[in-house]
Amino acid sequence: MNAASIGRLLVVDDEATQMKALCDVLTLEGYCPTGFSSATRALETLGQQQFDLLLTDLKMPEMDGISLLSEARKISPDIVAIVMTGHAAIDTAVKAMQAGALDYIVKPFKLNVILPVINRALSVRKLHLENKRLQQSVLERTRELETANRQLELVNRELESFSYSVSHDLRAPLRTVQGFCQIFMEDYGAAVPPEGLKTLEHVISGSRRMGQLIDDILALSQLGRKPLRRRSMCLSELTQRVVAELRARDSGRAVEVRIGDLGYCDGDVSLIEQVLVNLLSNAFKFTARSASAVIEVDCTPSEEGPVYCVRDNGAGFDMKYVDKLFGLFQRLHPASEFEGTGVGLSIVRRIIQRHGGRIWAQSEPGKGATFYFTIPAAAAAA
Numbered sequence: 001m002n003a004a005s006i007g008r009l010l011v012v013d014d015e016a017t018q019m020k021a022l023c024d025v026l027t028l029e030g031y032c033p034t035g036f037s038s039a040t041r042a043l044e045t046l047g048q049q050q051f052d053l054l055l056t057d058l059k060m061p062e063m064d065g066i067s068l069l070s071e072a073r074k075i076s077p078d079i080v081a082i083v084m085t086g087h088a089a090i091d092t093a094v095k096a097m098q099a100g101a102l103d104y105i106v107k108p109f110k111l112n113v114i115l116p117v118i119n120r121a122l123s124v125r126k127l128h129l130e131n132k133r134l135q136q137s138v139l140e141r142t143r144e145l146e147t148a149n150r151q152l153e154l155v156n157r158e159l160e161s162f163s164y165s166v167s168h169d170l171r172a173p174l175r176t177v178q179g180f181c182q183i184f185m186e187d188y189g190a191a192v193p194p195e196g197l198k199t200l201e202h203v204i205s206g207s208r209r210m211g212q213l214i215d216d217i218l219a220l221s222q223l224g225r226k227p228l229r230r231r232s233m234c235l236s237e238l239t240q241r242v243v244a245e246l247r248a249r250d251s252g253r254a255v256e257v258r259i260g261d262l263g264y265c266d267g268d269v270s271l272i273e274q275v276l277v278n279l280l281s282n283a284f285k286f287t288a289r290s291a292s293a294v295i296e297v298d299c300t301p302s303e304e305g306p307v308y309c310v311r312d313n314g315a316g317f318d319m320k321y322v323d324k325l326f327g328l329f330q331r332l333h334p335a336s337e338f339e340g341t342g343v344g345l346s347i348v349r350r351i352i353q354r355h356g357g358r359i360w361a362q363s364e365p366g367k368g369a370t371f372y373f374t375i376p377a378a379a380a381a382a
Helices: 016-028 039-046 065-075 087-098 111-191 194-223 235-249 269-286 319-324 344-354
Strands: 008-012 032-036 053-057 080-085 103-106 230-234 255-259 264-268 293-300 307-312 359-363 369-374
Touching: 008 016, 008 039, 008 065, 016 032, 032 039, 039 053, 039 065, 053 065, 053 111, 065 080, 065 087, 080 087, 080 111, 087 103, 103 111, 111 194, 230 235, 230 269, 235 255, 235 269, 264 269, 269 293, 269 307, 269 344, 269 369, 319 359, 344 359, 344 369
Parallel strands: 008 032, 008 053, 053 080, 080 103, 255 293
Antiparallel strands: 230 264, 293 307, 307 369, 359 369
């Protein structure tokens, strides 16, 4: 092993003979010592070369060990120091440690005493440098993250502005299409053959679907920007309200909805309501062809907290497509069978993830589907 890799030592003692003898012994032990009997010359050399440890006598005529240590730290802040002193100057050695020395050795010293002290000092220096390197790495990483966050914030603002702009630009021609079609049907509908009226109805239906798609995309894009306002809510009451609104929209159907004891949860009320609206709307939609539609909303305890589920006996889906289920614009049924934009479940997953929870599904074609999700408390989510 290279001596410099073990430790480069700066040895200062005004007694030249003792200094030289100490350097010789340390060299034999594998260290790389450089000795001086002059503190001034030692500082000059320290300014030109790198040393790991300063081993200095405490009482010297030119400059005492405390002053030498102070000047040495100005030149090389990472150097560690050990002072050598006689029995009569132990109090002064303690003052040297208060000034920054790591340890002291009482003269006359033995080799088995000085070597452990030097090794410990070099180990402390190594740990100090490693800690300093890690702190610098963390600082640099923090700066990188702050820069990335500022850039992301700027991109998000630009995307939000773009979304509103696109929304306005797309809605205007859609309203024009819908308006003119409606006027045409009212004014000339009686003279238009059934095939023509059917075509116009397709145009109106398509423009309405496009409008809904724009609304869904905007809702999805704004989820990351909207701050969470978590509070305790009664999930049973919220579910009952959502179900009542869905029944009012589809009053011609007889759907049995069973709501269990869902208890309270900690979340953003408006966002959790959006989750229930999307999941229950899907349940109502996909049970439209069921002879006896049944929808259940329940809660079961688990190690990670309550697991909520929305279950229906509707169309269901093949589990081999489950990976696509929560993807944007992903549909597992043709639009001719069940209308929709393919964005709702993406919104649901984004909301649940923002709350620190997870969502998954189980299903079988023709036997309905069950959607499970968790909403951890704020502390657990963090």
